[in-house]
Amino acid sequence: MLQADIFQNVRKPALEAETMPPECYTSREFFDREVKHIFMKRWNFIGHDGQVAKPGDYMAFDLVGVPVIVVRDRVGEIHAFANTCRHRGCRVISGTGNVRAFKCGYHGWVYNLDGRLTGAPQMEHSKGFDKADYGLFPIRLEKWGRFMFINFDKSAPPLKAQLGDLVDKLESYNFDDMELVRRRELEVGCNWKIYYENVQEPYHTPHVHTTTLATKNEDEGATVMSGNSGLLFGEGGDNAPVKLEFGKNYSSLVGRHIGSRGLLPGREPFPPIKSLEGRTRDGSIWSYPFPATTISCQREGMWYVEIQPLGPDRSKLVLGTCFPKETTQRPDFAEKVQGYYERLDVTTAEDVVITEQQQAGVSSPFATAGRVCHLEAVAHSFRRWVVDQVSQAA
Ligand code: FES
Ligand SMILES: [Fe+2]
Incomplete structure (x- = not known):
């Protein structure tokens, strides 16, 4: 269903065109393709910076299946991180609230508001383990006025280029x-x-x-x-x-x-x-x-x-x-x-x-x-x- 010619009637000028084939609204295969080629590559609108108004305010949500944390740090800067613990991958936090740090509920690893790993109980016996190597993965976040957008693609052009x-x-x-x-x-x-x-x-x-x-x-x-x-x-x-x-x-x-x-x-x-x-x-x-x-x-x-x-x-x-x-x-x-x-x-x-x-x-x-x-x-x-x-x- 994904050959180019299936869309030739969608590509025509509006008054000659057809709508998209129904499978585009029902198929898992097409949905996965949209996630991969659109949502994982583009700047996605995620809300207003008033949702994280104060230092320590955070919001956790999943976007196209990717768990994300957005948080305002101590100096007022807003960050986005992959909400995936660097130990064994647990979602670190859910919902919204105000925190001093993020503590993973599974084995207690602790991350600062800027994503750095600051606590990893009993890991001192693990050879060559350095907390500096295991911060939360950052996700790009840019703003238009007070509106926040994130992009999962490190190489995407800046938000303003998309808009x-x-x-x-x-x-x-x-x-x-x-x-x-x-x-x-x-x-x-x-x-x-x-x-x-x-x-x-x-x-x-x-x-x-x-x-x-x-x-x-x-x-x-x-x-x-x-x-x-x-x-x-x-x-x-x-x-x-x-x-x-x-x-x-x-x-x-x-x-x-x-x-x-x-x-x-x-x-x-x-x-x-x-x-x-x-x-x-x-x-x-x-x-x-x-x-x-x-x-x-x-x-x-x-x-x-x-x-x-x-x-x-x-x-x-x-x-x-x-x-x-x-x-x-x-x-x-x-x-x-x-x-x-x-x-x-x-x-x-x-x-x-x-x-x-x-x-x-x-x-x-x-x-x-x-x-x-x-x-x-x-x-x-x-x-x-x-x-x-x-x-x-x-
Ligand atoms: S999975 Fe987070 S501390 Fe183990
Ligand atoms: Fe309407």
Whole structure:
């Protein structure tokens, strides 16, 4: 199934193309190939540095089966390590918390916050054993504003090279000033690409978000973002109500509209982010830095969706909501922010239901590749990107 020609119809221009073959969403072999060629090589979004705000704060998690520790050390620097003990490989620590050092629960080896092995009980009798040789293996970690990314590949180019000009395009949202105000995890019974494609297209909005998002049609841009437009998606270039942008490793929807798309109808928004200018002030930008992150920048704040593949038919979603520091200090913040959580939770629940139904359907022996609607141009660009990655020589 992995010969190049199986993807020739995916590679065509969107309106001539087919979707990916169903096996790409169900097969363990294809999943393993994605892990190897995508997740083990790329910068993977892992969250906000506020999750490890103080020295000693750590978070342990598995990403595509690789146990990882992210920790802030005594001098405030953030590190990532392989969460694999150098003695006999046990996961050293789980969950989140604050520690002075990491002590492996199996035989008591102790690692400093900078990864050095400082304690190894009764190892003085082992010939030539030097603790300096057995620190935790470091994993590369770089930041975009306060957002953290890790890369398992020592030879990968820096994070900014992967993100490209998306960094400039989102600069006026000032990610250095974004506070993480809520983080929520949930599991969904579908392939990671099924969920990611879903959040990349408004084609489903009138059907899946009928009473929630599809009713927000105040102007042309909002109508298109609601998937209700007869316009060809993205038509009009720079002046289009919704402009499509395709980078090397990302795609974006740049929507011009009045009102907030971060709230359900009838809720009152926070004031706009002060640093916004141009199109960022007059709408929203939904960006999809590949492989599996959504960054939804709204006029007042933002949220991200991090998709972590757990297996061919299972994924973890991490939803993070962020606002500028000044907004978080408003006396009405705690009350009004509930509207943003509500919008994200209600629509996510709607997306989870439909993407699990899609997983069931593509797992059928009757499933075949389908065709692409113009409103799915961004999801199509993502599929082509995946095909390019997995088609690389073994
Ligand atoms: S496996 Fe960690 S101390 Fe033995
Ligand atoms: Fe949706």
